[in-house]
Amino acid sequence: MNALVQLVAVTKRYADAPALHPTNLSIERGKTTVLIGPSGCGKSTLLRIIIRLIAPDSGTIDFDGSQITAANIDILRHRIGYVIQEGGLFPHLTARANILLMARHLEKSDEEMRTRLSELCELTRFPENLLARYPLELSGGQRQRVSLMRALMLSPELLLLDEPLGALDPLVRASLQKDLKEIFARLRQTTLLVTHDLAEAAYFGDEIVLMNEGRVVQQGSIIDLRERPANPFVSEFINAQRSLAVL
């Protein structure tokens, strides 16, 4: 089997409405899978289920061949990097302490941490002198980059990115996209990326998963989606993005 993560018939409903209808999804090793879809279609829910911030109502999730359960999740989490949509930076820790939190906990060497940190700052174009600031002292885009660094710090096997570049300016964003894509390819990094930007999806996505109202509507390459849309919603969604590109 080549899938790192395998979701089988996973469902979830909140008090008043289903958020995820029975969903199957496999995240291939070494590839970047992009999750797109309208706001509220269940993308974040899916990520939260994989890292088990919420438990699925039914269905199973396998990670690297073994089923994820409440018992083994804490260890598995060390192998997963997760960037939460809202940032989720701890206000009582500086940017540096936020990023190094887990590395320290796992008692990495100072040397190793320092090197990795510089690497990451360079990658995300984050000025090193801002590392001593608290989250409340950073701008929105700066915070987002700190979150990203925190997730990348331990070079996790699986990266779950929930709109990691949403608040970035085009300059940083363009180069970050380029670098990330390169790194992902070089390290054969398995990534599940949520974005609302079809261009970004097309750029990163070896495989694109389009969701709507709690269901996977179509899965395939961007070409598949554009040229062989499974239903009218797919073409509508793709064309909307196109119409944005006024420039």
Place this chain on the structure above:
Amino acid sequence: MNALVQLVAVTKRYADAPALHPTNLSIERGKTTVLIGPSGCGKSTLLRIIIRLIAPDSGTIDFDGSQITAANIDILRHRIGYVIQEGGLFPHLTARANILLMARHLEKSDEEMRTRLSELCELTRFPENLLARYPLELSGGQRQRVSLMRALMLSPELLLLDEPLGALDPLVRASLQKDLKEIFARLRQTTLLVTHDLAEAAYFGDEIVLMNEGRVVQQGSIIDLRERPANPFVSEFINAQRSLAVL
């Protein structure tokens, strides 16, 4: 004078670094002014100074001909709508209560509020049945739309929007952009919009203000910026965006 807001030599520095060098800016009545620039260049700071969440270190800000002071700001704030970058929804209030907060405070009639609310839900494509949910029960994009509705509720004279569409999917985003632009034009709405998306800036911006490192670098139409860049940074910034449009 045709400027609704006039900033003269406004500066601001945080503990360790200047965030805003002496800045002049006028926001024209009835037009949409777009603020773009790299992450951390001071866009949010500028907005926060206008609505006086932070006081400027020096310089003056006039609103509708009279200077903004600590004394008159509370009344002026009623004439300004502000969408904060992080959403800033109150967790103890439902989406509806968040949106109606100020209207209720100003004792608008039920009828008026109901009509306006439906209008806004339609505009932002927000399902009315989600109005009874608390912020924690909404998805990221849904929350962003609630913030937007809250700012638009009282039809303010000045709209300050800090990346209001960042978390929206292309479908909603495209139609929302179209509708907003229409409305802004029809109502001759004065708007100051922060975005990191140059396409969006070009689409909305009667006037585009490009900032970098706490300074206004160039101000003008998108054509001006593209064809008569004030310095190399401008062209670099514009081209970065272009390179994103891979589709």
Place this chain on the structure above:
Amino acid sequence: MKRIRKAGKEEIQPLFRRFRIVFHFCAVLPFLIFTCSLFCAQPVLIGSKKFTESYVLGEIAKRTLNEAGIPAEHRQGMGGTIILWEALRGGQIDIYLEYTGTIAQEILKTERQLSVQEIRDALTKTGVGMTEPLGFNNTYALVMRRNEAQRLGIRTIGDLRKHPELKIGLTHEFLDRRDGWRPLRQRYSLPQLNIIGIDHALGYAALANGSIDVKDAYSTDAKIAENDLVSLVDDFDFFPKYDAVFLFRTSLRDDAIAGLHGLAGTLDEARMIRLNAEAERTKNYTTAANLYFQNAVGSTVTTGESFWQKLARWTLRHLELAGFSLLLSVMTGIPLGIVASRGGATGNMILGFAGVMQTVPSLALLALLVPLPFFGISVRTAITALFLYGLLPIVRNTASGLQDIPRSLRESAIALGLAPAARLWRIYLPMASRSILSGIKTSAVINIGTATLAALIGAGGYGEPILSGLNLNDHVTILEGAIPAALLALVVQWSFDLLDRILIPKGLRL
């Protein structure tokens, strides 16, 4: 405002209203205090001295007034003659039972025997009224075993002359008094030589086992009936009259005065002895007092207050003390906490003050409040002390709860242009509600605990049994108060937990 209220199906409204209510209280605070002091001052206050007969007659007066629809309270066992008299003069009580002889000697300080009318005239000048005698004379008497007296044919004190062999045991006080043994012996020319000084209680035992044959006693002492004794007639009228009368403030409401006058002439010695005996047997003054009404009116048989009735009374009073003081603490503490949350000198001062209040030991606080004019020995004093104790947790938690609100949300509220008051009402206070309620809960529990000390100044509540238990070194009685107090604390905690569900907005509990 009407319109807003109509929009009440929205969730912001109830929230708003809930907090608004609390703050409306704030506005009417002075009024409430005033009402309370009226309320607290309103019932007629009956005092009694520290002995059985005085307790029983206090209860009788109370029930008499109550049956006439006049609210009355009985402060039991406040002290001796001087304390009661001063309390009556000072208005801390309205009524108490006194004896004509005592009035003449200790209050009017005269040696002469005064008539009832003379006494009444003298008292009226000081603003105190007096009823006609109730019907019994509680003076000294000499008592003997009934069978012995019958055998020897002794009925009067004079008859003792014929029996010089009788052993006489007298209390030291009686031996000492100017109207005691020495002049009595002279007056009656008594021949007995075998006189011993003996403690009053021991004397009854000595009388029972024949070690002595005659002793002195108060004429209505319950022991006379219990030990089957007989008191010898004072045929020379040697002993001064100690007729029982009620003293009252002349400013007392007329119906209450009329009620007291109605008691005149309704109690002879035999009956009073029976009531006293009943009180000592049952250890329950209300039961004894009820006996009076039973015989007098032949009405329904009411037994004395049962344990459950007492419990209910303590509980009500305890709730009243703790509840009212908590209300004051909340109404004062939250605004103070809001100010303190802004930090600075004022904030430190407020926290400092609340802290210092918490430090003053409860005993010392009561001791310092009691001498002040407005306070004195009253429910007001207890409530004030409790209020001060309950302040700190509320002030501090309000402050820290407000400070813990994330900056982005505070700024949103400001940017919306909400007026400062509305910001507080609609945003800050609801968001800090968990912390504030946690402070209120701590304060409520502290108040319930400290309210037990209120009994020290006669304010009642669970402290009543705890204190008497401590005095009597009786663990069961202590527990009669301590267990309900603990249970009450639990109940209060749990009801506050329910309140949490109402007052902490649902959005904060996700």
Place this chain on the structure above:
Amino acid sequence: MKRIRKAGKEEIQPLFRRFRIVFHFCAVLPFLIFTCSLFCAQPVLIGSKKFTESYVLGEIAKRTLNEAGIPAEHRQGMGGTIILWEALRGGQIDIYLEYTGTIAQEILKTERQLSVQEIRDALTKTGVGMTEPLGFNNTYALVMRRNEAQRLGIRTIGDLRKHPELKIGLTHEFLDRRDGWRPLRQRYSLPQLNIIGIDHALGYAALANGSIDVKDAYSTDAKIAENDLVSLVDDFDFFPKYDAVFLFRTSLRDDAIAGLHGLAGTLDEARMIRLNAEAERTKNYTTAANLYFQNAVGSTVTTGESFWQKLARWTLRHLELAGFSLLLSVMTGIPLGIVASRGGATGNMILGFAGVMQTVPSLALLALLVPLPFFGISVRTAITALFLYGLLPIVRNTASGLQDIPRSLRESAIALGLAPAARLWRIYLPMASRSILSGIKTSAVINIGTATLAALIGAGGYGEPILSGLNLNDHVTILEGAIPAALLALVVQWSFDLLDRILIPKGLRL
């Protein structure tokens, strides 16, 4: 671990370490308690009865031991003979002053006059040792005005026979006692008939103004010197001997026993009267005791403990009581609060328990703890009670602080894969620190206030002056304790405010 410590320049480390420290305390808690109880048990404990002479001799014994380098504490005025005797037998005190007559009658329960040796032999069997008499005999005596006695030539009790006209005033107790007036009169065939019973204190006044001529007194009563009286020689040795001796546990350290023996024979009646007079004049037992050393050794003139020395002693003790109990409350309350924050039955139980503890009135709690074996009349009891009182605010604020952490941040911590313990240490507790510290501050202030009650069981602290002030109805003395307690509360609050700056992470104070 080493590596982590090296990375200490980062800000997460100090935070982590700070909290770690508190929890390391948790681990050594049992050890600390053990140390404390050793520490508390170590000094030699001297008890005294509730009257001046006993106090003064207690102080003398204490200073004697201290000067011999033996730590000693004096528990003043613990009660009467039986209480002290039982405390000595039970090991709650090591030494107290007793009188041979009292030992014979009340402890050994014999009617005979026993010799010192007989008494010592009897006591030794029960594990109690006795010194030789100190030199004065505190028994009954008859006293007269000195000039009157000289004028009439009266020196002994027998001399009274020649003056039947003298008026004799006696206390009721003396009139009653088996070794009192009646047998005395018989033994000496006294002719006086004019005998009145009179209160002891009033008797001195009566003697002074000539209403009476002779009265009974204790032979070392300070009043004898003050009123310039003379006690008549008991030429028939009628009164039993009440020689003062120290009783001690035979298990007491040898050097302490030797020190006590050294006091034998060093104090005659005249000197004891002077010391008693000094104590009553200055209201300071230490000063009086120092007088003894001054005359005895002719050494440096040490005046009694000055106000500032006393203040220092009270403050230290108060800090010890409040500080140690606060430490216990913190170490227990935070873990309990963490559990309680998860809600559910356990959480409710914990909050319920802490609440109930808060409700038990302090007096009742002390009354209930004292009879338990481990506790008794000791510092341990006071600390335990304070610890229980301090629990609630900490538990509750820890719980509500943790519950107030935004969900998104809680989830971030989980998603990172931090182990539950690390999550608590590094994320949750620091984020809840403001609320937790606010609870600790409330608890500290409550402890400082309640610690004043510790004086009730002789544990010292600011309660000492407050209690004696309340007893003497002396407001100045109350304030000597109340004001420092209030100041201490302020100081503690302010130092905690400083602590806020250290313990509340800077990122939360922006």
